Amino acid sequence: MSVVNLSAITKRFGEVTAVRNLDLVIQEGEFFTFLGPSGCGKTTTLRMIAGFYYPTEGKVKFNDKDMTTVPPEKRNTGMVFQNYALFPHMTVFENVAFGLKVRKLAKFDIEMKVEDVLEKVRLSDYSTRQVSQLSGGQQQRVALARALVIEPDILLLDEPLSNLDARLRDEMRNEILRLQREYKITTIYVTHDQVEALSMSDRIAVFNFGECQQVGTPTEIYNKPVNDFVAEFIGETNLIDVNYVESLDHQDIYFSEVLNKNIYVRSGVSLDSEEMVLSIRPESVRVSSSSQGGTNSLLGRVELVQFTGASVHTTVQLDAGIRILSTDLNTGPETYVKEGSKVYVQLPEDQIRIVPKV
Numbered sequence: 611m612s613v614v615n616l617s618a619i620t621k622r623f624g625e626v627t628a629v630r631n632l633d634l635v636i637q638e639g640e641f642f643t644f645l646g647p648s649g650c651g652k653t654t655t656l657r658m659i660a661g662f663y664y665p666t667e668g669k670v671k672f673n674d675k676d677m678t679t680v681p682p683e684k685r686n687t688g689m690v691f692q693n694y695a696l697f698p699h700m701t702v703f704e705n706v707a708f709g710l711k712v713r714k715l716a717k718f719d720i721e722m723k724v725e726d727v728l729e730k731v732r733l734s735d736y737s738t739r740q741v742s743q744l745s746g747g748q749q750q751r752v753a754l755a756r757a758l759v760i761e762p763d764i765l766l767l768d769e770p771l772s773n774l775d776a777r778l779r780d781e782m783r784n785e786i787l788r789l790q791r792e793y794k795i796t797t798i799y800v801t802h803d804q805v806e807a808l809s810m811s812d813r814i815a816v817f818n819f820g821e822c823q824q825v826g827t828p829t830e831i832y833n834k835p836v837n838d839f840v841a842e843f844i845g846e847t848n849l850i851d852v853n854y855v856e857s858l859d860h861q862d863i864y865f866s867e868v869l870n871k872n873i874y875v876r877s878g879v880s881l882d883s884e885e886m887v888l889s890i891r892p893e894s895v896r897v898s899s900s901s902q903g904g905t906n907s908l909l910g911r912v913e914l915v916q917f918t919g920a921s922v923h924t925t926v927q928l929d930a931g932i933r934i935l936s937t938d939l940n941t942g943p944e945t946y947v948k949e950g951s952k953v954y955v956q957l958p959e960d961q962i963r964i965v966p967k968v
């Protein structure tokens with residue numbers, strides 16, 4: 611069990627800066643996720659924690675111990691790779707036992723430990739099977755068992771579910787969480803999938819272009835994105851460019867040029883920066899066929915109404931040419947407005963976030 615402390619780490623590959631000046635502290639026992647689009651530096655950061663890469667600048671510490679240039683086999687981390695990286699012609703048992711044999715444990719201890727971990731990942735009945743005969747989900751369990759069997763201080767998982775189909779992904783998501791809770795192990799999980807990140811993590815770091823944009827709990831990241839990149843990357847959102855006008859008591863006024871309208875905001879934080887954008891989640895947008903009065907009521911025409919099972923998605927085209935998406939968990943008949951009809955879209959003052967553009 612370890613605290614992972616990254617201070618000002620940068621990794622360059624020739625001209626490419628994969629990770630830039632990153633500071634992060636991952637707490638003991640935490641489930642911490644690196645989230646971001648492909649190529650933003652997630653794997654590179656994970657590899658610097660595992661020791662497969664050394665940073666160009668900065669320090670990696672486990673607890674208070676400097677690990678920056680300690681080789682991987684001396685770090686006691688367990689890693690699960692995206693492609694599993696198992697030995698296909700060895701049995702499940704041999705794959706899982708491999709790390710223990712390298713560590714020269716006694717045969718009896720190896721058998722005990724492997725049996726124990728195979729039970730934890732529910733593969734006890736498969737120990738003599740060849741890995742190449744297993745399904746993708748089972749291979750992923752072997753990879754997890756192999757990482758856990760060495761009793762690592764830190765578990766590192768690089769997009770472990772991206773090769774599985776949707777249903778198996780859900781199942782394995784729960785499985786990984788169950789194991790993490792059972793072992794209470796500091797876990798760093800890499801993904802580009804925001805649903806995985808939001809549903810599994812204690813905290814998330816959102817990456818873009820080798821830089822960390824925001825660190826927070828899933829609800830903080832979702833409800834209080836610090837900029838337009840985070841707002842757009844996590845979940846769905848509506849974005850409208852605005853300029854600051856003035857602040858009144860408990861209310862800020864912004865002007866949208868494209869709507870030619872003032873927008874009133876009660877967020878508790880006024881922002882007056884160079885380029886700003888209003889962000890509002892679809893579930894906060896209300897659509898009605900008659901004006902409800904009040905502020906931030908915008909006239910538009912219904913473009914599309916879609917039933918998704920759990921919710922109804924309504925896309926409204928505003929006069930200014932902007933599209934606004936509204937989602938409603940109430941799927942009763944009163945939610946459905948007619949495609950092509952005139953409607954009012956309301957943006958509640960306390961549901962709007964104003965964020966800088968990056």
Ligand code: ADP
Pocket residue numbers: 623626627628646647648649650651652653654655
């Ligand atoms: P992610 O895991 O978020 O998709 P990576 O950490 O793999 O991103 O890559 C970040 C950037 O660093 C990319 O531009 C990638 O091309 C580059 N990169 C990663 N590994 C190497 C390497 N070994 N040599 C050169 N460039 C690399």
Ligand code: MG
Pocket residue numbers: 649652653654
């Ligand atoms: Mg990667």
